[in-house]
Amino acid sequence: MEKFYYSVSIPVPLRKDFTYFSYKNIKTGSRVKVTFNRRKLIGFIYKKTTEPDFKIAEIEEILDEIPVFDNISLKTLNWVSDFYIHSRGEVFSNFIPPKLRKDFYLEAPSKKFVEYKINNKDKCFDLTSHQSKAFKFLKELKGFDPCLFHGVTSSGKTEVYMRLVEEVLTRGEACLILIPEISLTPQLEQRFKRRFGDNIDTYHSRKTAKERLETWKKAQSGELRVLIGTRSSLFVPLQKLTLIIIDEEHDSSFKQQDGVKFSARDVAIKMAQDRKIPIIVASATPSLKMLHLANKGKYKFVSIPKRVNDMDPPKFSILNSHFLDRSSGIDSNLIPLIHKTISKNKKVLIFINRRGYSPVFKCEDCNWNALCNSCNSRLVHHKAIGRLKCHRCDTSFGVPSRCPECESNKLHSHGVGTQKIESFLGEEFPNVPMVRLDLDSTRKKGSLEKLLSEINENKKALLIGTQMIAKGHDFSDVELGIVIDADLGLISHELNAVEKLSQLLIQVTGRVGRSGKSKIIVQSDLLDNEYLNILSNGDYLSFSKFLLEEYEAANLPPYSSVAILRASSPSINKNINFLKKAREYLEKETNCECVGPLPDIVSKIRGNFRHSLLLKTKTIPTLHKNTKSLVEGYIEKQKRLNVRWSVDMNPIDYQ
Numbered sequence: 001m002e003k004f005y006y007s008v009s010i011p012v013p014l015r016k017d018f019t020y021f022s023y024k025n026i027k028t029g030s031r032v033k034v035t036f037n038r039r040k041l042i043g044f045i046y047k048k049t050t051e052p053d054f055k056i057a058e059i060e061e062i063l064d065e066i067p068v069f070d071n072i073s074l075k076t077l078n079w080v081s082d083f084y085i086h087s088r089g090e091v092f093s094n095f096i097p098p099k100l101r102k103d104f105y106l107e108a109p110s111k112k113f114v115e116y117k118i119n120n121k122d123k124c125f126d127l128t129s130h131q132s133k134a135f136k137f138l139k140e141l142k143g144f145d146p147c148l149f150h151g152v153t154s155s156g157k158t159e160v161y162m163r164l165v166e167e168v169l170t171r172g173e174a175c176l177i178l179i180p181e182i183s184l185t186p187q188l189e190q191r192f193k194r195r196f197g198d199n200i201d202t203y204h205s206r207k208t209a210k211e212r213l214e215t216w217k218k219a220q221s222g223e224l225r226v227l228i229g230t231r232s233s234l235f236v237p238l239q240k241l242t243l244i245i246i247d248e249e250h251d252s253s254f255k256q257q258d259g260v261k262f263s264a265r266d267v268a269i270k271m272a273q274d275r276k277i278p279i280i281v282a283s284a285t286p287s288l289k290m291l292h293l294a295n296k297g298k299y300k301f302v303s304i305p306k307r308v309n310d311m312d313p314p315k316f317s318i319l320n321s322h323f324l325d326r327s328s329g330i331d332s333n334l335i336p337l338i339h340k341t342i343s344k345n346k347k348v349l350i351f352i353n354r355r356g357y358s359p360v361f362k363c364e365d366c367n368w369n370a371l372c373n374s375c376n377s378r379l380v381h382h383k384a385i386g387r388l389k390c391h392r393c394d395t396s397f398g399v400p401s402r403c404p405e406c407e408s409n410k411l412h413s414h415g416v417g418t419q420k421i422e423s424f425l426g427e428e429f430p431n432v433p434m435v436r437l438d439l440d441s442t443r444k445k446g447s448l449e450k451l452l453s454e455i456n457e458n459k460k461a462l463l464i465g466t467q468m469i470a471k472g473h474d475f476s477d478v479e480l481g482i483v484i485d486a487d488l489g490l491i492s493h494e495l496n497a498v499e500k501l502s503q504l505l506i507q508v509t510g511r512v513g514r515s516g517k518s519k520i521i522v523q524s525d526l527l528d529n530e531y532l533n534i535l536s537n538g539d540y541l542s543f544s545k546f547l548l549e550e551y552e553a554a555n556l557p558p559y560s561s562v563a564i565l566r567a568s569s570p571s572i573n574k575n576i577n578f579l580k581k582a583r584e585y586l587e588k589e590t591n592c593e594c595v596g597p598l599p600d601i602v603s604k605i606r607g608n609f610r611h612s613l614l615l616k617t618k619t620i621p622t623l624h625k626n627t628k629s630l631v632e633g634y635i636e637k638q639k640r641l642n643v644r645w646s647v648d649m650n651p652i653d654y655q
């Protein structure tokens with residue numbers, strides 16, 4: 001019998017493939033069961049190969065009737081593995097539904113074509129002239145032709161997406177709409193279903209393993225042609241995929257922070273390139289990176305500068321809260337304004353980027369601070385459940401009645417989180433419906449949908465939330481927005497903090513005020529802050545021009561490229577030593593600029609200290625070459641490593 005030899009990519013943290021044989025001819029991209037180090041694992045046929053000169057094992061089982069990845073997906077995935085310098089097997093495994101990571105046999109689906117009916121009642125209105133211009137422009141994109149689609153908040157970008165999707169469906173083709181966060185799916189899904197019927201699917205980590213497998217199969221059969229999903233949905237096998245839309249392109253949730261540290265936006269762009277199809281990256285607050293590419297003419301650019309109702313987005317006013325009483329978190333001068341808004345039967349939105357009751361729990365007598373013993377981070381008081389919680393490792397602790405250092409009973413919490421605002425406003429406005437939207441209030445399945453519908457059921461209401469509330473949702477009748485502690489972003493160590501804060505503030509304006517009478521008040525101690533003053537016009541594009549000039553002068557991304565080598569271990573010395581040697585290697589062998597070793601922004605987590613070395617070069621290809629040289633020429637040559645390491649290309653949090 002003829003023997004076939006295969007390079008199999010196995011999901012283990014080793015950047016190489018392993019050779020196995022089979023008497024069967026197996027297609028590349030198929031899953032197979034193999035024995036690896038005496039364990040049964042699910043690997044992927046990467047390519048055919050020749051007989052090696054060492055003993056090899058036989059593939060035990062072929063798990064796919066047709067490959068889980070077609071050849072173009074394999075090409076893109078291979079790029080992901082190479083670019084992010086990550087094990088190919090782990091990359092493959094990352095993008096399939098959980099059930100397929102086990103030895104689940106996947107039969108070939110019977111091909112099915114389903115017509116989508118357009119609900120014309122739902123689209124019985126004309127696009128605004130700006131929308132219509134954008135639609136015509138985007139419709140004409142052919143082949144790989146990335147386009148940055150900017151539209152101010154409430155400019156009706158979703159309607160433009162839907163018109164584009166309609167075109168794709170009429171041609172019998174499929175499209176993928178990528179969104180950053182699960183919290184955005186319910187409203188978008190509803191709108192799409194209203195327009196295109198029930199054959200719209202979503203794919204994200206809150207779906208059960210079974211649901212995700214079903215979606216995968218429906219896509220494979222050709223039945224599903226519109227998918228709305230988060231970054232894990234990238235390689236769902238939509239047949240005849242001819243358009244990718246990335247909504248809220250700037251959002252940092254597109255970057256996976258654990259395991260394969262990929263940016264779903266950047267992978268989607270590569271995917272569109274490999275498939276030679278158009279990709280639309282859209283946002284009201286585009287990332288500096290995309291704006292830079294558009295400015296250089298590498299990407300096309302189209303913009304909707306006006307809201308659907310022709311109103312200007314609300315302007316900010318900045319309230320200097322330095323000398324005012326704000327023990328409740330909200331400046332007392334704002335209370336009458338909230339009363340006035342509520343009495344007009346309108347909603348007030350309060351944005352604060354911190355969940356829990358208050359972020360500091362300390363002793364008045366000796367200044368002892370409650371810290372997590374494995375992360376060194378401050379414990380946040382969650383008053384409702386009577387616990388102190390670490391937001392890094394999720395461990396919770398009892399609330400001590402006496403200080404563990406000096407036995408004093410003067411223990412108090414300081415600072416403000418969403419729950420404190422909620423409890424303060426609950427006392428001040430006892431009869432007003434109130435909704436809190438944060439990670440704690442939306443943990444349970446279905447709770448987010450429930451809260452969102454609660455918000456729109458009421459005319460007057462107080463909405464309190466973290467960045468979850470700032471993103472993409474449509475709330476009716478919000479006339480006043482209050483931003484608490486904008487300063488947190490401006491005084492942060494992260495290099496891209498200002499970019500992130502400005503995006504967040506503009507996104508808040510999007511949730512507020514469709515009426516023209518609306519206002520946004522930003523509480524800040526930094527009254528003379530240049531950034532806030534420029535941004536207060538609500539004009540993100542002008543602000544970003546100013547920011548891009550600053551970044552260019554400072555040679556920061558997008559004008560340079562950075563990667564991080566991170567070390568983690570229970571020993572600071574071991575981390576530093578490892579990174580110092582890495583730096584020596586880079587300085588000798590490459591032309592990389594290095595910063596560090598430095599303690600990471602998250603300097604300790606679950607008992608492990610974290611340190612990082614920043615690598616910087618002018619262009620991405622040079623950065624990639626140098627980083628790869630470091631991994632292959634130094635790290636992978638070490639016999640024994642006493643730290644855990646990872647590489648993060650184009651990191652989003654760095655200092």
Ligand SMILES: [Zn+2]
Binds near residue numbers: 363365368404405
């Ligand atoms: Zn004390």
Ligand SMILES: [Zn+2]
Binds near residue numbers: 372373375376392393
């Ligand atoms: Zn912790």
